[in-house]
Amino acid sequence: MDLPRVVFFGRTGSEALAFFNLDLETWRGGRVLDCPGGPGSFTALARTAGVESVATDPLYSLPLPDLERRCRDDIAFTMERLAVSPALRPDFDLSAFRQGKLKALETFLADRRRHPQAYRAAALPCLPFEAESFDLTISGHLLFCYSPIADGGLSDQPDFDLPWHRRALAELLRVTRREVRIYPAHTIERNPRVHPWVEPLLASLPPDWQGQLEPTTYDEGFTGETPMLLLRRRTGSR
Numbered sequence: 001m002d003l004p005r006v007v008f009f010g011r012t013g014s015e016a017l018a019f020f021n022l023d024l025e026t027w028r029g030g031r032v033l034d035c036p037g038g039p040g041s042f043t044a045l046a047r048t049a050g051v052e053s054v055a056t057d058p059l060y061s062l063p064l065p066d067l068e069r070r071c072r073d074d075i076a077f078t079m080e081r082l083a084v085s086p087a088l089r090p091d092f093d094l095s096a097f098r099q100g101k102l103k104a105l106e107t108f109l110a111d112r113r114r115h116p117q118a119y120r121a122a123a124l125p126c127l128p129f130e131a132e133s134f135d136l137t138i139s140g141h142l143l144f145c146y147s148p149i150a151d152g153g154l155s156d157q158p159d160f161d162l163p164w165h166r167r168a169l170a171e172l173l174r175v176t177r178r179e180v181r182i183y184p185a186h187t188i189e190r191n192p193r194v195h196p197w198v199e200p201l202l203a204s205l206p207p208d209w210q211g212q213l214e215p216t217t218y219d220e221g222f223t224g225e226t227p228m229l230l231l232r233r234r235t236g237s238r
Contacts, residue, residue: 003081003154006146007074008059008067010040010104017045019183019218019228022139024049030135033175035124041107043118054134058123058223068109075101082221087190092221109153125167132177139172139182144195152187152195154217162197169201173209173231183228184220192222198229208234 016022016034028050034042037055046053059067081097082088112119122128124142146160147153151158172180186192194213202211213227220226 002149002156003078005155008038008057008070008140009075009078009101010071010108011042011140012100012107013045014102014207015104015218016040016138017141019140019216019220019226020181021228021230022138022181022215023216024051024065024173025049027136031133032139033129033134035127035131035137035139035172035173036124037070037119038141039067039108040140041103041104041111043115043137044107044111047111047115047118054120056120056122056127057120060119061121061124064109064112067112068105071101071105075105087123087188088221088225089190092219104115125164125171126172127175129175131174133175135176135178137172137176137180139180139186140155143168143182144184144197145188146188147195147197151197152189152193154188161228162200165197165201166204173206176233178233180231181228182231183218185227185229186225190222191224192226205231210234 017024020134024046031052031196032046034053034055034058034078037043038057043053043055062070075098079094083095114145120128143165146155147151148156185195185198187195198213209231211229211231214230215225216228218226
């Protein structure tokens with residue numbers, strides 16, 4: 001599937017917990033960054049669990065009505081592409097997928113109105129946060145996802161090449177004290193494989209960080225494993 005731009009729709013908080021292998025109780029009292037947050041409901045869910053959460057996205061600079069319009073347009077656009085995509089299993093429930101996006105949007109809009117300070121406009125690879133500002137940073141459906149189609153991604157935009165991925169990952173590590181979790185770490189195809197850029201990115205990690213792939217239970221409509229990438233600061237390195 002070829003996407004000409006980064007689509008603006010989000011996942012529900014429960015979906016994010018599944019593909020990041022997260023137990024919010026473990027992070028109670030901590031600070032989490034969702035980058036990019038999109039119109040997702042993770043930040044709202046995390047707050048109810050006693051986790052301070054900040055979401056960042058370049059489109060957060062837009063007024064709420066524009067964000068809602070952009071999200072609804074991108075959901076419709078993506079659903080049209082998914083309906084004819086050979087990558088998805090025939091039994092994948094596209095209707096439930098769409099409803100999840102709309103549910104996430106409604107929660108996002110309500111939470112953004114109540115807690116505007118939790119949503120910051122910014123884009124990788126340059127974030128407006130001090131070093132080690134967050135205990136955990138999660139990054140969903142951007143890195144690897146929008147790499148070139150030939151490498152297993154969704155787009156042939158020149159913006160998200162391997163050098164950009166190196167800069168983006170370095171920035172995610174810079175603002176994080178303990179862990180960075182990235183999903184997906186696999187190619188976007190019917191039978192996914194580990195994305196070919198995972199290995200070079202792991203090889204370029206700073207010495208105080210280590211990384212590994214972890215399987216997830218999240219169903220993205222493919223056949224086979226859909227892992228996430230867990231990066232953890234080495235004990236005693238700070």
